[in-house]
């Protein structure tokens with residue numbers, strides 16, 4: 677437990693990021709339980725202002741024996757990259773998420789999710805992300821987010 681908590685810390689120059697304060701408390705599926713056996717997550721903004729997450733993939737995210745289920749990896753990328761667009765000021769939902777799974781991700785490991793908002797054109801916001809540990813890349817993703825019309829936003833809020 678201590679190791680997990682230590683590894684979940686940010687880096688110098690990172691600021692803790694309060695996701696519920698921005699989007700409400702609805703993100704329980706991935707980041708809502710900081711003590712359970714599925715995901716444990718902490719969000720930060722790095723020195724460039726980009727959203728970064730530290731994520732522990734627990735035993736209940738298992739797919740291939742001893743390794744994370746692809747769907748669990750997709751769930752994390754969906755939330756982090758969607759939230760990255762919100763953190764950049766765009767009220768969106770994810771329209772398309774394309775993932776390259778590069779290496780099996782061992783369970784009970786804390787990895788880092790990097791994100792970058794790369795383009796905004798009309799309602800379409802492009803976000804890129806990857807899951808890494810040191811120089812090991814586990815997954816890379818391109819995410820197309822679509823801003824919600826005001827009326828739909830009101831219905832959700």
Ligand SMILES: CCCCCCCCCCCCCCCC(=O)SCCNC(=O)CCNC(=O)[C@H](O)C(C)(C)COP(=O)(O)OP(=O)(O)OC[C@H]1O[C@@H](n2cnc3c(N)ncnc32)[C@H](O)[C@@H]1OP(=O)(O)O
Pocket residue numbers: 699700702703754755756758759762768769770771772798799800820822823824825829830832833
């Ligand atoms: C303050 C209160 C708020 C509270 C709110 C809290 C929310 C808290 C969020 C937290 C942060 C997120 C973290 C989790 C992220 C998810 O998990 S979101 C859930 C998963 N996503 C969904 O369920 C989305 C379901 N899909 C939809 O709702 C609709 O299809 C969409 C995406 C809103 C688009 O529908 P639409 O508004 O009718 O837009 P439409 O006119 O079809 O398309 C607009 C443009 O986007 C393009 N486009 C649309 N979809 C696609 C697609 N899939 N592929 C490619 N292009 C597309 C169209 O081609 C079109 O392009 P142009 O013709 O303008 O060049």
